Amino acid sequence: MMLQITPQHRLLLCVPSIDFRKGIDSLVATCQQHLGSDPFSGAFFVFTNTRKTSVKLLVYDGNGFWLSQKRFSSGKLPWWPKTTEEAYSIRSVDLLIMLQQGDPKVAHVPDDWRRLPWQAPPDNSMATNAQD
Numbered sequence: 001m002m003l004q005i006t007p008q009h010r011l012l013l014c015v016p017s018i019d020f021r022k023g024i025d026s027l028v029a030t031c032q033q034h035l036g037s038d039p040f041s042g043a044f045f046v047f048t049n050t051r052k053t054s055v056k057l058l059v060y061d062g063n064g065f066w067l068s069q070k071r072f073s074s075g076k077l078p079w080w081p082k083t084t085e086e087a088y089s090i091r092s093v094d095l096l097i098m099l100q101q102g103d104p105k106v107a108h109v110p111d112d113w114r115r116l117p118w119q120a121p122p123d124n125s126m127a128t129n130a131q132d
Contacts, residue, residue, distance in 0.1 A: 003059065003066055005092045010043040013088040015081050017050040024065045027058045035087040039065075046095060052076040055099065070099060079103040 005011070014035060022030070027047065031039040039045065045058040054071040077098060081088040094104035 005044060005095060007092050009092055011046060011090050011092060011095055012037060012043055013046045013081060013090055015083055015086055015088050018047045020049045020054060020056065024058065024067050027056070027067070028065070037087065048077060048080060052080060072101060075101055077101065079105055
């Protein structure tokens, strides 16, 4: 089975780097204790190591936890939030850019949902005449 990250998913980055020897149970505890979030909520939790050369994703699918890791073959993450907060919320498209070692702050991706300009409803005069 493949995991799909959609715009509807909530994604939280753990701002401080973590020890990548941690497994699922330790990461679940990190979500609860340090991020103040429910790891069973279906949100994606994103972690990085100190050198920013690897990323781990943790998500609960209703049946169990998925833990995946991407270690970059060269280079490191060009962007990671610099904030005093423990958790940082991002959009799915930002995560996908990050996983390709891009910087989501310079990618200029439009908002996930945009209100379309108001349009007049279709003219139903033909449908009304057809019923007569």
